[in-house]
Amino acid sequence: MSWLLWIIFISLGPLSLGLWHRFRAGSFFGRRCGKAPNVDMTGKVVLVTGGARGIGKQTALAIKQMNANVAVLDIGFNDMEKLAFVEDTGLEYFECDLSSQRSIENFVRQFTFKHKKLDVLCNNAGIVYSGGLNTKVTEDGFSRVIGINFLGPFLLTQLLATLLLASPCGRVVNVASHQHENGTIDFENLQSFNLMDPLPYANSKLCLVLMAKKLNRILTAYQQKGEALAVHPGAVYSTIHKNTPAIFKIFFVPFAWLFFRSTMEGAQTSIFACTYPDEQRRLGGTYMEHLQVSTSKNPLSNDEELQDRLWVAALDLCFKGNSKEKCNFTRLLSAH
Numbered sequence: 001m002s003w004l005l006w007i008i009f010i011s012l013g014p015l016s017l018g019l020w021h022r023f024r025a026g027s028f029f030g031r032r033c034g035k036a037p038n039v040d041m042t043g044k045v046v047l048v049t050g051g052a053r054g055i056g057k058q059t060a061l062a063i064k065q066m067n068a069n070v071a072v073l074d075i076g077f078n079d080m081e082k083l084a085f086v087e088d089t090g091l092e093y094f095e096c097d098l099s100s101q102r103s104i105e106n107f108v109r110q111f112t113f114k115h116k117k118l119d120v121l122c123n124n125a126g127i128v129y130s131g132g133l134n135t136k137v138t139e140d141g142f143s144r145v146i147g148i149n150f151l152g153p154f155l156l157t158q159l160l161a162t163l164l165l166a167s168p169c170g171r172v173v174n175v176a177s178h179q180h181e182n183g184t185i186d187f188e189n190l191q192s193f194n195l196m197d198p199l200p201y202a203n204s205k206l207c208l209v210l211m212a213k214k215l216n217r218i219l220t221a222y223q224q225k226g227e228a229l230a231v232h233p234g235a236v237y238s239t240i241h242k243n244t245p246a247i248f249k250i251f252f253v254p255f256a257w258l259f260f261r262s263t264m265e266g267a268q269t270s271i272f273a274c275t276y277p278d279e280q281r282r283l284g285g286t287y288m289e290h291l292q293v294s295t296s297k298n299p300l301s302n303d304e305e306l307q308d309r310l311w312v313a314a315l316d317l318c319f320k321g322n323s324k325e326k327c328n329f330t331r332l333l334s335a336h
Ligand SMILES: NC(=O)c1ccc[n+]([C@@H]2O[C@H](COP(=O)([O-])OP(=O)(O)OC[C@H]3O[C@@H](n4cnc5c(N)ncnc54)[C@H](OP(=O)(O)O)[C@@H]3O)[C@@H](O)[C@H]2O)c1
Pocket: 049, 050, 051, 052, 053, 054, 055, 056, 073, 074, 075, 076, 079, 096, 097, 098, 099, 124, 125, 126, 127, 128, 148, 175, 176, 177, 178, 232, 233, 234, 235, 236, 237, 238, 239, 240, 241
């Protein structure tokens, strides 16, 4: 019996610290961050992927409250919670599965029919695990983590290039993660990564950072008004770990609930990155966290040769070698 009392006694300390952090001091591991300032976004068209749940939902809602015309792309609007959210808030919403190139192309057709420009694209949707080993593949033959986290958003961004370039200052915000610091790129196996690789999530997030930096360089090289950057939301208590093994969830979920940021707190850096005024154009090409420009500890993220190589490899994978036939940034800008 005494061992039980000891366990209770030892657990009380961290539990009270956790409760104090959750209800009084804010998140601990996620570090408290400030609030993105309110900006008048009247007239701007903003698209948030994965915008019906979690960090994306809070991002879409906050930007809508700044008077922007916000559209949400997400999977599974048969989920009542998601449907109620978009309908109650009056957000425009599109069903699209970022793991499917066909679905992305369909979405772009619908979106282009309704909108003549896109001011901000927030590539927020992402998964951590695909529900099992990294062996599940998308219908296009990519591993699900790389397909949903990077190749889907990459294709989406390329196909929306015309609309982004039609905006006076089109902006792309990639929601990455500090996990990108553990990432590497294996060009021999880019579409599926190594099935034994323990870090497909980190690799996919590194790809998003590299993509933002490369896109920003392209826009700058063509003296194009517009920019691209990557953000880390902090450690956030959301549903992103739903596919993790149950044994992991038993420990992780209560811990995350106590110590991590709320989705509202986690959305602040994305909101800031999507809404800071165009005339302050000095954040393009950066990596931001806690509402500030940050320095990535992964030297690969600033390697321009790697950024160029990844860009070309991703174009090849997404357009199956027919990149010239489709719209993409480099082609559109060279035609200017
Ligand atoms: N939470 C964190 O601690 C954390 C830390 C660093 C970075 N991030 C990044 O922040 C972003 C948002 O994460 P979150 O925590 O808000 O996750 P979340 O709560 O799981 O929300 C992600 C949203 O994206 C949707 N989605 C998933 N697969 C999709 C697909 N194939 N096509 C279209 N939409 C899809 C999800 O739909 P379903 O829920 O129906 O699957 C959900 O609505 C992610 O990119 C994540 O990697 C999160």
